Amino acid sequence: MLGGMTTQNEHNAIEAELVNASFRNANDLNFAGVLILSLLVFVVQDATPWWTWLPGLVFLYLVTLLRAIEIRRYRRTPEYRNSRQWIFGQTVYSGLAGICWGVVSTLLLMYLPTALQLFVLTVSTVVAATTASEDIVLVLPPRVFILASISPPVLWMLIQDDQMYIVLAIMLLAFLAIVITIGNKKSHLFTEAQHLRFQNEFLAKELSRQRDLLERTNKSKSRFLAAASHDLRQPVAALMIFLEQLEFEQHLSIKGKGVLEHAQQATSSMCSLLDSLLDISRLDGQAIRKSIRPFSIRKLFDEMEDEFRQLAEQKGLRLKFSACSAVIESDRVLMGQILRNLVSNAIRYTPAGRILVGCRHRQGMLSIEVHDTGIGIAEDQLPKIFEEFYQVDNSERDRQQGLGLGLSIVDRAARLLGHTLTLTTRLGMGSSFALTVPLAKTGVAKEQSAPLQAATAPVLAGRLIAVIENEGNIRAGMNNLLQSWGCRVVSADSAANMIEQLDSMGEIVEMIISDFGLRGGVNGVEAIARIRQRWGAELPALLFTGDISKETHTLAKNAGLPILYKPAKAETLCEAITDAFGSFDIQKPKNRMSDPNEKVDLQAKCNE
Incomplete structure (x- = not known):
């Protein structure tokens, strides 16, 4: 039995289906039975007293009527009773109908000549055999009908002091045994078919459930990768910035430089892993929008x-x-x-x-x-x-x-x-x-303009750059790194604090570098928008974040903001800043940093 669906549950489901199949054809069988008995009585009524057949026939009509009412109730409200109760009701009505047949046929045999006796036995046997073979769905009601309808005439024939009646009784029992066996086999095949059907339905549901579970797991994995990547990128970004600054320290010993080199190598491996996880997360989450050209x-x-x-x-x-x-x-x-x-x-x-x-x-x-x-x-x-x-x-x-x-x-x-x-x-x-x-149909490539070389980028020295960063370590590292390039830096952990500082300074800010997740309930895209409202819509800006979610990418793209993902090497950050300045200072085409799917290949390093 398949896991997830208990034997009892499957048994109940099959039982309900058997009841439904049996009740669909029940009226035809019931009315056929009472009609045949009526015709049988019509043929032999002149040779038998009325009391031998009239009470039994009237009672059979009553049973058939009650059974029809019960079947109609089932078709309207099958939940009125459970399957066991419906089967029990069918069995009782079958037994009562069988008793009517058995009593009437036995009483008729007592008064009829041999020829008509054989006629009555033949009709009773055919009705019993038809019940066993036609109602193959539920085996209990037809069995009860056969026993109730055939037992009285068989017993009557066995007590007769006549070899012919005894042989007929034995032949009748053997015939009915064969018919019942065949009916049982057919019923078993039907039950097995229902069993396979419910197994297949369960397999289909289980497959659908597993597919949905797999999809949810895959989405959860992508969300986990995005969240874990963001949380890891923050300290790694700070570490990389500090290591980049240490590289330019002149008083490092040879041993210290070796340690620094190993630390940078380890950090580079960690960055490679984070970049690869970012690619996996994007591809799995379908965050990458392909641009075919x-x-x-x-x-x-x-x-x-x-x-x-x-x-x-x-x-x-x-x-x-x-x-x-x-x-x-x-x-x-x-x-x-x-x-x-x-x-x-x-x-x-x-x-x-x-x-x-x-x-x-x-x-x-x-x-x-x-x-x-x-x-x-x-x-x-x-x-x-x-x-x-x-x-x-x-x-x-x-x-x-x-x-x-x-x-x-x-x-x-x-x-x-x-x-x-x-x-x-x-x-x-x-x-x-x-x-x-x-292959391209036209055979002509529309190449994008070459990226602006770092050699032609504006000089950073003397620029006033606003850094909005939630993490204190990264904020401190960014301050030191930008100052080492000759920039003037003002930093804050939220948009409100940054605006307050810029107002108090009374100077014109020349660029904004902002993280996405900030204090104060305002994200980096909103923070840049607020500062641009105060100091000009053309103010260069860069979103420097470890948040790799599709939502962040969409917000930045809609705002026209370039994105640089943490952690990034110093020269990559330098190129992104000069690209952002260049896009406003010399009206170059929209820089490639606005597409987060493309990795920056630095053409020239920014020196100390």
């Missing part, structure tokens, strides 16, 4: 070659990107993320040899392929490699070998874009990943 794969290859060449050379690997002039239809940011993860994964798991990235045209599609001569993947590990945190040959969870989220992100992003991802691999011989994407 034509772009040249060659430019993406050029960017990736510059990005990974040094890393490959450090491992002694030959990294080659084949020339490809194709223009594809896809989301450039997500495609870049997919290919970066595939190339990074290939470099990580290729101890020696080469890595080739290229394209093949396949029936109006383009297959972008990443081949390596690495360690390959065993066949029994293939179903697991796209799972979160699973890594081939890294059971010790060495952080230097990555986090095990890259291929999981690749799989999710490919499914989001509707692109087919295939893998061919041989253990010890290497692996080949192929991503099949549609």
